[in-house]
Amino acid sequence: MTADNGLNRDRGRASTARIYNYLLGGKDNYEADREAAEEIIRSAPDAPAVARENLRFAGRAASWAVAAHGIKRVVDIGVGISHGVPIPSVETCVHNVAPGARVVAFDHDEVVLAHARACRPGYGGVLHGDVTDLDGIFDHPAAGLIDTNRPMVVVLAAVLHFIGDATAVMDGLRERLAPGSVVVLSHATSTDTSEDRVGGMTKAYEGASSPINFRSEGEIRALALGWDIVTPPGLVDVQLWSVDGSYRGELYETVRVVGMAAVLPGRQQGQGHMPGGAR
Ligand SMILES: C[S@@+](CC[C@H](N)C(=O)[O-])C[C@H]1O[C@@H](n2cnc3c(N)ncnc32)[C@H](O)[C@@H]1O
Structure with a gap:
């Protein structure tokens, strides 16, 4: 662990954020995290490569969304610990296209929040919030930062598979966000992955801060009910996600994470797609 910022607790229990940090090749993890991550890798040797592709997807899709829709507000929920990993973060990618x-x-x-406050100066706010409590997020005392009357981009990268009722989260976002808002989402899928591998990875997370729920592609697509999934590319392996087909990473069969961007419909014609424009 390089910097625990005084939050040196819970060492004995693996956390989803620090397991992910280990899979990314980061140094901000403890023995319990490394053991769980190694158990994941035994079931799915491609897990580190797919974790890195997931992080690339998050930045690529979020920056696409702000550029293509002219949106200037991004809420990144479940940000993880990825500083020091040589992959551009969501906030860096967004600022590259919309400074x-x-x-x-x-x-x-x-612990994640402490790292983000210390090491990720690109964030315009680092706040405590649970994705299962959207009121707590959007009515946060620092909510001046978040204007739900205007379209925003919400990033849910590799988070909803840690949530039992992911549908309730998406329904809640649909009720709260302004039309024209975009959700960028990635999720571990059981589709086209052997039951043994899915079972092994699920078991590895059992003692961690949250269990993991692998969902089928159909279940993940259904999370976007009431949203317009951006097609192409639609819901695809994160390493295949790009709107113009310009990005194509290697595919892996031992573990799959799929991603999509989905737009909340309901805007008047002519209001959408303002490339590079501010709202
Ligand atoms: C696998 S990491 C993903 C990090 C980042 N979004 C990415 O894709 O690179 C999952 C993150 O979600 C956070 N998380 C898990 N459950 C959460 C919840 N109920 N509410 C908010 N964050 C949560 C964890 O603490 C961790 O930081």
Whole structure:
């Protein structure tokens, strides 16, 4: 662990954020995290490569969404610990295409928040929030940062598979966000992956801060009911996600994470797609 910022607790229990950090090749993890991550890798040797592709997807899709829709507000929920990993973060990718955009980070893990505050200056706010409590996020005392009357981009990268009722989260976002908002989502899928591998990875997370729920592609697609999934590319392996087909990473069969961007419909014609424009 390089910097625990005084939050040196819970060492004995693996956390989803620090397991992910280990899979990414980061140094901000403890023995319990490394043991769980190694158990995941025994079931799915491609897990580190897919974790890195997931992080690339998050930045690529979020920056596409702000550029293509002219949105200047991004809420990144479940931000993880990825500083020091040589892959551009969500906030860096967003600022590359929209330097004035405000990116606000939420996580339910105080250790993640401490790292983000210390090491990710690109965030325009790092706040405690649980994705299962959307009122707590969008009515946060620092909510001046978040104007739900205007379209925003919400990033849910590799988070909803840690949530039992992911449908309730998406329904809640649909009720709260302005039309024209975009959700960028990635999720571990059981589709086209052997039951043994899925079972092994699920078991590895059992003692961690949250269990993992692998869902089928059909179940993940259904999370976007009431949203318009951006097609192409639709819901695809994260390493195949790009709107213009310009990005194509290697596919892996031992573990799959799929991603999509989905737009909340309901805007008047002519209001959408303002490339590079501010709202
Ligand atoms: C696998 S990491 C993904 C990090 C980042 N989004 C990415 O894709 O690179 C999952 C993150 O979600 C956070 N998380 C898990 N459950 C959460 C919840 N209920 N509310 C908010 N954050 C949560 C964890 O603390 C962790 O930081």
